[in-house]
Amino acid sequence: MRDSTFKSAFNDRTAKTFMAVLFGATLLVTVLNQLFPADSALHVSAYTVTLLGKYLCYALLALALDLVWGYCGILSLGHGAFFALGGYAMGMYLMRQIGDRGVYGNPELPDFMVFLNWSELPWYWHGFDQFWFTALMILLVPGLLAFVFGWLAFRSRVTGVYLSIITQALTYALMLAFFRNELGFGGNNGLTDFKDLLGFSLQSDTTRVGLLIATAVALAGAFILCRWITGSKLGRVVMAVRDAESRARFVGYRTEHYKLWIFTLSAILAGIAGALYVPQVGIINPGEFSPLNSIELVVWVAVGGRATLYGAVIGAILVNYGKTVFTGIMPEAWLFALGGLFVAVTVFLPHGLVGLVAENWGKVKTRFAQNGNASNTTNPAEGDTP
Amino acid sequence: MGYKFGQMLTALFLVLLASVSWAEEPLQDPTAPPRTTTENSVDEIDILPLSLQEILNRLTNRSFDEKEAAIRQLAKQDNPRVVPLLNALMNRELVHNRKDDTIALGVKKDGQWELRDPESSEVIGQADSRAVRPVIINNRLRTVINNQLALVALNDPDSDIRYQAAGQLIGNDDAEMLAALTTRHYQESHPRVVAQIDTALNIAALRSDDLTTRLDAIEALAGNLHPEVKNALNTRFLAADTPQESQALEKAIARIEARIDTFQTADTVFFGLSLGSVLLLAAIGLAITFGVMGVINMAHGELIMLGAYTTYVVQQLLPDSHEWSLLIAVPAAFLVSAFVGVLIERFVIRFLYGRPLETLLATFGVSLILQQAVRVIFSPLNRTVITPEWMSGALEINPVFSLTYNRLYIIVFALAVFLALLALLKKTRLGLQVRAVSQNRATARGLGIRSERVNALTFGLGSGIAGVAGVALAQLTNVGPNLGQSYIIDSFMVVVFGGVGNLWGTLTAAFSLGIANKLLEPMAGAVLAKIVVLVFIILFIQRKPRGLFPQRGRAAEE
Numbered sequence: 001m002r003d004s005t006f007k008s009a010f011n012d013r014t015a016k017t018f019m020a021v022l023f024g025a026t027l028l029v030t031v032l033n034q035l036f037p038a039d040s041a042l043h044v045s046a047y048t049v050t051l052l053g054k055y056l057c058y059a060l061l062a063l064a065l066d067l068v069w070g071y072c073g074i075l076s077l078g079h080g081a082f083f084a085l086g087g088y089a090m091g092m093y094l095m096r097q098i099g100d101r102g103v104y105g106n107p108e109l110p111d112f113m114v115f116l117n118w119s120e121l122p123w124y125w126h127g128f129d130q131f132w133f134t135a136l137m138i139l140l141v142p143g144l145l146a147f148v149f150g151w152l153a154f155r156s157r158v159t160g161v162y163l164s165i166i167t168q169a170l171t172y173a174l175m176l177a178f179f180r181n182e183l184g185f186g187g188n189n190g191l192t193d194f195k196d197l198l199g200f201s202l203q204s205d206t207t208r209v210g211l212l213i214a215t216a217v218a219l220a221g222a223f224i225l226c227r228w229i230t231g232s233k234l235g236r237v238v239m240a241v242r243d244a245e246s247r248a249r250f251v252g253y254r255t256e257h258y259k260l261w262i263f264t265l266s267a268i269l270a271g272i273a274g275a276l277y278v279p280q281v282g283i284i285n286p287g288e289f290s291p292l293n294s295i296e297l298v299v300w301v302a303v304g305g306r307a308t309l310y311g312a313v314i315g316a317i318l319v320n321y322g323k324t325v326f327t328g329i330m331p332e333a334w335l336f337a338l339g340g341l342f343v344a345v346t347v348f349l350p351h352g353l354v355g356l357v358a359e360n361w362g363k364v365k366t367r368f369a370q371n372g373n374a375s376n377t378t379n380p381a382e383g384d385t386p
Numbered sequence: 387m388g389y390k391f392g393q394m395l396t397a398l399f400l401v402l403l404a405s406v407s408w409a410e411e412p413l414q415d416p417t418a419p420p421r422t423t424t425e426n427s428v429d430e431i432d433i434l435p436l437s438l439q440e441i442l443n444r445l446t447n448r449s450f451d452e453k454e455a456a457i458r459q460l461a462k463q464d465n466p467r468v469v470p471l472l473n474a475l476m477n478r479e480l481v482h483n484r485k486d487d488t489i490a491l492g493v494k495k496d497g498q499w500e501l502r503d504p505e506s507s508e509v510i511g512q513a514d515s516r517a518v519r520p521v522i523i524n525n526r527l528r529t530v531i532n533n534q535l536a537l538v539a540l541n542d543p544d545s546d547i548r549y550q551a552a553g554q555l556i557g558n559d560d561a562e563m564l565a566a567l568t569t570r571h572y573q574e575s576h577p578r579v580v581a582q583i584d585t586a587l588n589i590a591a592l593r594s595d596d597l598t599t600r601l602d603a604i605e606a607l608a609g610n611l612h613p614e615v616k617n618a619l620n621t622r623f624l625a626a627d628t629p630q631e632s633q634a635l636e637k638a639i640a641r642i643e644a645r646i647d648t649f650q651t652a653d654t655v656f657f658g659l660s661l662g663s664v665l666l667l668a669a670i671g672l673a674i675t676f677g678v679m680g681v682i683n684m685a686h687g688e689l690i691m692l693g694a695y696t697t698y699v700v701q702q703l704l705p706d707s708h709e710w711s712l713l714i715a716v717p718a719a720f721l722v723s724a725f726v727g728v729l730i731e732r733f734v735i736r737f738l739y740g741r742p743l744e745t746l747l748a749t750f751g752v753s754l755i756l757q758q759a760v761r762v763i764f765s766p767l768n769r770t771v772i773t774p775e776w777m778s779g780a781l782e783i784n785p786v787f788s789l790t791y792n793r794l795y796i797i798v799f800a801l802a803v804f805l806a807l808l809a810l811l812k813k814t815r816l817g818l819q820v821r822a823v824s825q826n827r828a829t830a831r832g833l834g835i836r837s838e839r840v841n842a843l844t845f846g847l848g849s850g851i852a853g854v855a856g857v858a859l860a861q862l863t864n865v866g867p868n869l870g871q872s873y874i875i876d877s878f879m880v881v882v883f884g885g886v887g888n889l890w891g892t893l894t895a896a897f898s899l900g901i902a903n904k905l906l907e908p909m910a911g912a913v914l915a916k917i918v919v920l921v922f923i924i925l926f927i928q929r930k931p932r933g934l935f936p937q938r939g940r941a942a943e944e
Binding site for chain 2 (some may be wrong): 010031075105139152156157158159161162164165166168169170172173176177179180250264291292295298299302332335336338339340341343344346347
């Protein structure tokens with residue numbers, strides 16, 4: 001598991017289990033949605049398909065945060081910004097795909113620009129009618145922002161709490177900016193009313209299932225990539241930076257380069273998550289930049305368990321499932337529950353749910369071992385917890 | 387460091403005070419003697435020994451000209467009833483009784499008119515609503531009445547009333563008014579009133595036929611900030627025919643505009659100071675919990691919100707005493723927020739010392755719970771907090787520059803809280819213990835300081851100050867569940883910008899960010915100004931990661 005080839009990252013037991021569960025669930029939902037008629041008891045509605053797709057996007061976002069927070073010790077409170085930027089890039093492509101089917105029927109300008117009496121497309125909207133260009137921007141815009149921001153911050157050794165607070169200021173500033181109509185991203189209402197993606201109607205079940213599969217593939221790919229990186233030599237240096245940055249620096253590593261590289265990669269992953277999220281929920285607005293979202297994201301990772309990758313995924317899905325259930329039955333209680341979760345997890349579960357399970361599993365095993373049933377298989381989670 | 391900084395601050399305030407006193411100066415400055423118009427031909431209205439009732443009865447006439455003559459004649463009478471009668475006419479309380487064709491005071495009661503005698507104001511009877519009609523006046527008559535009232539008020543013993551009366555007459559070119567103003571000018575001793583009368587007379591002099599009179603008036607009016615002055619000069623500029631006069635007018639208008647600019651800048655700076663003091667109040671509690679204890683308290687905004695809600699509750703409990711309920715609200719808010727703060731410290735933060743990122747997450751959870759609790763208890767809607775009488779209104783320094791009392795009090799209040807906190811930390815035993823624990827916990831414990839107790843008290847103190855800030859903010863913004871959220875990021879920016887653990891740094895940061903924000907606003911708009919300031923701080927922290935005034939020595943090594 002610790003030898004740093006890509007193949008081993010793909011083949012180890014954790015990755016295999018993870019992908020089996022992920023693709024199993026996706027396949028199940030796909031089959032139940034596509035093969036059973038709408039009135040069958042086994043049919044899964046398009047709503048559930050989209051919901052699962054949404055959770056997987058959040059899981060990818062949580063994975064991205066776990067990479068920087070869990071492995072590199074950078075608590076970013078601004079990851080929502082990279083997610084939203086990726087989302088906006090996708091949203092711009094989808095807006096351009098509407099063409100003359102908008103309310104005002106203008107073939108060139110999106111509705112909100114017609115509404116604002118703009119006469120031509122702003123320069124930064126050009127190119128977004130091409131999917132390849134959009135795909136490039138989804139990677140480039142969050143990546144570049146993270147690169148510049150990280151370069152400035154890590155070079156001057158802004159660390160810990162200070163870094164957290166300025167990342168929060170970053171997403172807050174972006175939120176305020178995107179709320180402005182003059183910026184040309186639809187202001188308060190954001191971008192919505194999308195019709196189709198690459199020629200497939202966003203309303204059809206097939207496209208929704210397709211998007212779910214795409215998200216699952218992206219999540220699996222990101223998981224393997226992260227696992228490969230954290231298992232490689234680079235990953236070990238990054239963890240050394242987390243545990244004792246000055247010592248790593250004294251040994252001769254340019255710690256800021258490692259941090260910058262991990263931070264940028266993580267921002268790109270967050271951007272991809274955002275881009276997959278937007279066609280599934282059908283809207284992107286400045287609310288996605290709100291600092292609250294970014295902090296909530298931190299809790300997903302904390303609940304699942306840091307520095308395990310699959311913990312972040314589990315946390316994101318569990319917390320969001322809880323949110324869906326709670327806001328459905330008793331909306332006022334959700335914030336109490338979320339707040340309580342924040343406190344409980346940080347005070348009582350520093351290693352998250354995964355850590356809890358691993359510890360108890362360890363105890364059970366020790367007991368077995370004491371009873372003479374010694375077993376030498378190691379627990380998969382232990383390998384990653386520091 | 388602290389001393390040098392204190393001096394800087396004193397200098398800042400001296401400059402501010404100087405600018406304010408300089409602003410007052412032109413009013414006391416005796417301007418050139420007044421120039422009156424030569425046309426002094428008052429239409430002599432025949433003064434017959436008529437009774438008030440007889441004069442009033444002229445108002446039954448439908449013609450507005452006739453009514454105007456009656457009003458002027460009424461105002462001439464040396465009778466204490468004149469002012470109340472003119473006011474009654476303005477308020478449509480002077481009625482025409484058609485039964486006997488006389489004018490009486492009338493008040494509508496249960497669909498009927500209760501009539502009173504205009505002179506004695508005794509009830510003289512009831513009348514059917516159809517038999518009585520209020521005397522109708524138009525805008526021209528309203529102006530005439532106002533001017534006549536002002537003319538009476540010009541001789542009032544109270545100088546404030548005389549000042550207002552003279553102000554009312556500015557821009558008036560009625561010969562009678564000007565004559566009255568001139569007469570008053572020679573008797574007047576109060577410089578404020580004299581200046582106001584001068585303005586009125588000089589504006590009238592702009593319409594004189596004599597060029598020298600006009601030029602003298604223009605020169606006297608240069609730099610005068612009364613809004614009528616600029617209008618009058620601009621009007622005259624269009625009619626000016628000699629280059630000499632045009633030049634003089636241009637110069638005078640330019641001077642007025644320059645002065646307006648200066649005062650607008652002063653106004654912006656005042657608003658900046660007021661925003662700065664709000665930031666200071668919001669951030670200062672955080673400076674304690676974050677700066678001294680190293681705890682990131684994301685629930686700080688909600689503690690401010692609790693203070694604001696305490697103000698609301700105190701006002702609800704004492705519905706008859708809005709004027710002084712704030713005096714109870716301040717300590718009450720301190721206690722409520724401090725109590726909640728101590729609870730947070732005992733039940734959450736205690737377990738997380740030395741792990742700042744974890745305190746951030748846990749206290750964020752607490753903030754969500756507090757917000758939702760307030761939503762459940764008080765409803766998600768905003769609550770209104772009543773501003774006491776003594777906090778509303780403004781201190782008018784001149785027509786373009788006035789300081790609103792609520793902002794003025796908040797600046798004073800913020801500084802008072804700051805100084806009290808500083809004194810507490812530097813002069814008391816608790817302050818000494820707090821500083822000792824924050825510098826070196828182990829040594830402090832070794833010397834017998836109960837660090838657990840000190841932690842709880844420090845956190846309580848920081849939280850209590852947040853509550854006090856809430857009382858002040860309740861006077862400026864809406865009191866709602868989201869009140870705290872909107873201040874938390876700003877507060878962190880202030881503390882980080884100023885340098886953690888340095889109260890003077892917090893003070894400088896709060897005021898400089900407040901002023902910078904308000905100076906940028908007219909150029910870029912409120913939202914963009916905020917973005918610019920945020921981006922500036924982000925870049926600033928990259929350059930100086932420890933803020934404006936970094937801590938030196940042992941405490942900085944963590």
